[in-house]
Amino acid sequence: MKILQPVTRASLRHDQLLEELRCAAIKPNLSQTKRLHDQILANARIRQKPFLLNRLIYLYGKCGALDQAWEVFVNKYQRDSFSWNLIIAAYAENGRLERAREVFDKMDEPDVVTWTTMLRAYAQAGQIAEARRLFDRISSPDTVAYNTIIAAYIHARELDQARQLFDRMEKKSICTWNSMIAAYSQLGDLEISRSMFDAMPRRSVITWNSLVTAYARSGELDAADSLFDRMPQRDVVSWTAMLAANTLAGNLDRLRALFDAMPERNAVSWNSMISAHTHRARPDDAQDFFDRMPMHTTLAWNTLLSAHAQVGNVEGVEWIFHRIPEKNSLSYTAMVRAYSQNNLLEQARRVFDSMPQFDIVSANALLTANALMGDLESAKRIYAQIPFPSPAACTTMITAYSQQGNIRQAKILFDSLPEPDVVSWTAMAAAFADNGNILEAKRIFDTQPVRDRISWTAMAAAFASNGFAREAIHLVWIISLEGLRADEAAFSSVLSAASRVGRLEDAIEFFVSMIGDHGLAPVREHYCCVVDGLARAGRLADAEELVESMPFLPGDTAWGSLLTASRTQRDLDRGERSSGEMGDLDPSNAAPLKTMFNIYKEKDHHHLS
Numbered sequence: 333m334k335i336l337q338p339v340t341r342a343s344l345r346h347d348q349l350l351e352e353l354r355c356a357a358i359k360p361n362l363s364q365t366k367r368l369h370d371q372i373l374a375n376a377r378i379r380q381k382p383f384l385l386n387r388l389i390y391l392y393g394k395c396g397a398l399d400q401a402w403e404v405f406v407n408k409y410q411r412d413s414f415s416w417n418l419i420i421a422a423y424a425e426n427g428r429l430e431r432a433r434e435v436f437d438k439m440d441e442p443d444v445v446t447w448t449t450m451l452r453a454y455a456q457a458g459q460i461a462e463a464r465r466l467f468d469r470i471s472s473p474d475t476v477a478y479n480t481i482i483a484a485y486i487h488a489r490e491l492d493q494a495r496q497l498f499d500r501m502e503k504k505s506i507c508t509w510n511s512m513i514a515a516y517s518q519l520g521d522l523e524i525s526r527s528m529f530d531a532m533p534r535r536s537v538i539t540w541n542s543l544v545t546a547y548a549r550s551g552e553l554d555a556a557d558s559l560f561d562r563m564p565q566r567d568v569v570s571w572t573a574m575l576a577a578n579t580l581a582g583n584l585d586r587l588r589a590l591f592d593a594m595p596e597r598n599a600v601s602w603n604s605m606i607s608a609h610t611h612r613a614r615p616d617d618a619q620d621f622f623d624r625m626p627m628h629t630t631l632a633w634n635t636l637l638s639a640h641a642q643v644g645n646v647e648g649v650e651w652i653f654h655r656i657p658e659k660n661s662l663s664y665t666a667m668v669r670a671y672s673q674n675n676l677l678e679q680a681r682r683v684f685d686s687m688p689q690f691d692i693v694s695a696n697a698l699l700t701a702n703a704l705m706g707d708l709e710s711a712k713r714i715y716a717q718i719p720f721p722s723p724a725a726c727t728t729m730i731t732a733y734s735q736q737g738n739i740r741q742a743k744i745l746f747d748s749l750p751e752p753d754v755v756s757w758t759a760m761a762a763a764f765a766d767n768g769n770i771l772e773a774k775r776i777f778d779t780q781p782v783r784d785r786i787s788w789t790a791m792a793a794a795f796a797s798n799g800f801a802r803e804a805i806h807l808v809w810i811i812s813l814e815g816l817r818a819d820e821a822a823f824s825s826v827l828s829a830a831s832r833v834g835r836l837e838d839a840i841e842f843f844v845s846m847i848g849d850h851g852l853a854p855v856r857e858h859y860c861c862v863v864d865g866l867a868r869a870g871r872l873a874d875a876e877e878l879v880e881s882m883p884f885l886p887g888d889t890a891w892g893s894l895l896t897a898s899r900t901q902r903d904l905d906r907g908e909r910s911s912g913e914m915g916d917l918d919p920s921n922a923a924p925l926k927t928m929f930n931i932y933k934e935k936d937h938h939h940l941s
Contacts, residue, residue: 353387360394369404386414393422398431413443420446424453444470448477455484464493475505482508486515506536513539517546522555541569548577553586572600579608599629606632610639615648634662641670661687665694672701677710692718696725703732723753730756734763754780758787765794785811789822796829804829805838818850824857831865839865856882860889867897872906888914888921895927904932 349372356364369388372381385408392401405411405419416439423432436442436450447470454463467473467481478501485494498504498512509532516525529535529543540563547556560566560574571594578587587608594601602625609618618639622632633656640648649670656663664687671680677698684698695718702711711732718725726749733742746752746760757780764773777783777791788811795804808826811818823846830839843862846852859882866875875897879890891913898907911928914921 349384353384353391356391357387360391362395362397365391365395382408382410382412386418389415389418389422393418393425396426398422398426398428413446417445417449421449424449429453429457444474444477448480451477452480455480460484460488460490475503475508479505479508479511483511486511489519491515491519506534506539510536510538510542514542517542520550522546522550522552537565537567537570541573544570545573548573551581553577553581553583568598568600572604575601575604579604579611582612584608584612599627599632603629603631603635606635606639610635610642613642615639615643615645630656630658630660630663634666637663637666637670641666641673644674646670646674646676661689661691661694665691665697668694669697672697675705677701677705677707690717692722696722696728699725700728703728706735708732708736723749723756727756727759730759730763734766737767739763739767739769754782754784754787758790762790762794765798768798770794770798770800785816785819788814788816789819789825792822793825796825799833801829801833801835805842808842820852820855820858823852824861827858827861831861831868834868836865836869856884856887860893863890864893867893872897872903876906886913888917899927
């Protein structure tokens with residue numbers, strides 16, 4: 333019994349240390365790891381236990397203490413493949429890739445785990461070429477090795493290479509199939525995603541979720557619904573994907589039906605419902621879901637706050653803000669935005685100043701609000717508080733200076749940007765155009781390294797607003813030649829320009845081209861531009877016919893153009909009809925009656941003379 337006693341004690345101490353090492357792995361701590369290391373070294377019976385020492389290498393690696401990890405490794409009497417793998421992983425995970433490779437090259441016979449560890453290290457470091465060279469050296473790569481290199485190619489968006497390796501695999505795991513389907517789905521290639529899905533021998537709920545989410549994100553709700561209904565098993569991700577899709581589509585009826593059918597709901601599903609009704613400007617419904625929510629998360633409070641802010645319910649916003657139990661930066665930012673959107677800049681500033689920590693999003697919101705209100709001095713003070721202004725903040729200030737006519741300061745700020753983005757370039761060109769310097773605006777536009785559709789549209793609008801109709805029209809044609817698609821805003825600019833300077837034929841040609849060449853459906857603003865052009869040209873009958881043939885109810889702008897032209901042409905009958913239509917739209921608007929009074933007066937004067 334005396335002989336067995338010390339062995340039993342050693343075994344107990346070994347088990348205790350092993351348990352402590354396991355617990356330490358949950359949240360590695362260097363001081364705790366050193367303490368455990370000292371206890372192991374102090375006990376001669378267990379100081380060379382392989383499993384304990386391997387655990388130490390792992391823990392030191394997780395703490396970034398590579399010297400200590402190496403010390404444990406080199407002092408081991410017996411180094412198994414597990415020890416080698418742990419020390420290689422320690423160096424690799426701490427960014428010491430070259431050192432990891434040195435240790436790897438010293439191994440006599442790396443096993444498949446060692447190869448995969450090194451392969452994963454190169455892949456995570458973005459060294460795809462080196463990872464591939466290493467992969468090609470593996471005599472018999474297993475599924476894990478294949479999955480690692482395929483994942484690396486997917487991350488680098490080299491799907492052709494990933495697909496080649498996928499097709500080479502003799503045994504494909506569900507994880508491999510899921511990775512490929514998810515990759516094609518995220519790139520929007522739903523046809524290949526679906527063909528791979530159909531070819532799978534077995535599918536997991538993750539597989540179904542990948543494709544359902546892909547269809548949902550692409551707005552193909554019918555396909556997403558069909559797949560969702562066929563799912564043999566659904567988890568919270570499946571339901572959340574469908575909730576998100578219907579939220580984006582604004583399909584509240586379907587959204588409610590899905591929500592009601594959910595077997596169990598979590599915070600994400602409740603927040604989705606609150607968010608959906610918030611985006612549709614239905615604060616009462618958002619409030620109803622919030623009130624029914626079992627536990628209110630900070631996100632739910634913030635979303636509800638935004639719902640009331642969107643409809644200008646400042647009192648409701650304040651009531652909610654003061655009752656949020658744990659406010660975060662988003663809470664304060666939502667409050668700053670709520671006040672800013674309602675032009676309550678003093679209140680917005682007070683909330684901003686009371687924030688526990690400086691928040692760049694709140695600063696940008698307050699900066700934008702002050703800039704839009706024309707309060708340049710306040711905008712400058714806020715901008716000065718931002719430690720590293722983003723291009724968006726700089727662009728806001730460029731616009732603010734421009735609106736005050738201080739084009740020189742706007743240009744100084746623009747020139748101070750190390751790498752202006754496309755928005756900053758566009759804002760600077762617009763600043764010169766808004767201040768009447770169209771030549772400098774064109775010079776900025778011409779030197780811009782990258783132009784997007786907004787840049788072209790803004791320049792077309794600049795030409796149009798400064799009376800250069802021919803240049804504006806020409807620029808819209810150029811947009812198509814650049815491989816971009818002219819949008820509704822671009823056509824609004826040229827139609828307005830052509831109408832104002834009397835180039836009616838160009839306006840009509842562009843109006844027809846919108847539909848035939850660009851596949852765009854004209855909106856009310858486009859119709860109004862052509863109506864205005866026809867009215868200015870004295871073609872009142874054609875203008876009235878176009879107003880009456882609009883596929884939607886004409887607004888007061890269209891009838892107003894016709895009424896103004898009726899006065900110019902002394903067309904009493906058409907003027908009366910236009911005035912009557914405007915009166916029906918807004919009985920409180922006295923302007924049509926005044927115009928008709930002037931038409932009657934001028935007509936009487938014309939008869940008398």
